[in-house]
Amino acid sequence: MTKSRSIQERNFGLWLLLPAILLTGACIFIPIVRSVALSFFDGRLETMSRGQVWKGIGNYQAIFKGGTILHSLTVTVLFAAAVTTAMFVVGLALAMLLNTKIQGQRILRSLALLPWVTPTVISALLWSWIFQAQYGLANYLLLKFGILQRPIAWTSDIHWALPTVMVAAFWRDLPFMFLMMLAGLQSIPAEMYEAATIDGAGPVTSFFHITIPFLRNVIRTTVLLAIINNFKQFPLFWTMTGGGPVDRTTTLAVLTYKEAFVNLDFGTAAAVSSIWLVLLVAVTLAYTRIFGVSERE
């Protein structure tokens, strides 16, 4: 009786899952498999009509030869690491600030969340305007306060292009981090802090011994999501810098797109995205292994 029931339960669940499985299969898994397969074939647009030509690891050799992929990888890792770290630190600080009883906290919270509903491309455009070389606000203020001697063309400057995009990414995704941290903070019982204060713990001690342990779950989920998100970031780069100047902001996402739709070589594009995929899966697995996301206490 119970056994047939559990089978029934499972079948019912499978039926409900069927549409999701079909869609993810058709729109995610099959394209991934095809893309990995394509990376071993000649995928140049001009020769593709002649049918499939096996190329072995030729595509991989091509992207490793000029150091293109290593450069893009460095840019991507740098970008993801910097933005995620900044988001985590500032997000946590902001959440702790707005978790205390200060005036107008409700309005401040809603305001803090606005960037998050702003479409990514629009935030890219607004930041491009702020960092615009001749009329931008950033140059105006920095010149006015004497921090800069002459204006910088932020998005086309070799040293400043990447940090400029980082600022936009940080601004766009900070609210998500902040919101999750705030929700986590609100789930910590106030008695905890009272008890700690009575026992003579200072604010630093209670931060490390109460706040951080309680936020563990939230932190590992949100940081992982932030890493994945920044690793995949495309619209900001494409709209603000287009991967330039001199490839200084060509991340793996931009490189894949350029190989496929600018150089019209789908083989090397597939090779780049296969490496990218493997890396992202490896990072995610390592992260879950180290921080134990899949385990539940």
Add this chain to the structure above:
Amino acid sequence: MYEKNNPFNCPVRYPWFDVISHLLNTRIGLVLVLATMAIPFCIWLIKGFFDDIPRSIEESAEIDGCSRMGILTRIVVPLSKPGLLAIGLYTFMIAWDDFLFCLTLIITDTLRTLSVGISMRYLGDASFDWAQVTTVSIMGAIPMFFLFIFFNRYMIQGLTAGSVKG
């Protein structure tokens, strides 16, 4: 600067894509892909709501003669309405925000969604008309701001209910 305006200057013909080629450059194709991209996040989010429904409610409904499907439609779904509203709002946000899929799957200008439309219509290679760019940016963001103002309670609750538990 790289050629941004039309990545599909040359028509892409590729044998493997024949099956999907009918869905390329159509609204329904874009809808299916974007819906799929939202699935993982939505499952993660709605699970928090389903977990909150006590098992005993479902059991008592079953004793009262409710079928398995009936339990789902009459008990689980009504009780997780805020969650359903939240995933609806998120999927809407994801679709509104989409850039990559519209850029790669759509060729016809009239089918383009907001993000790509803005970047292709208003961003020139040499210089932008900043007055137009900022106007269109504000116009594109306003609907989302309104949505957020009216529904932010559900969006925040939906997100935090599913995730704080880890």
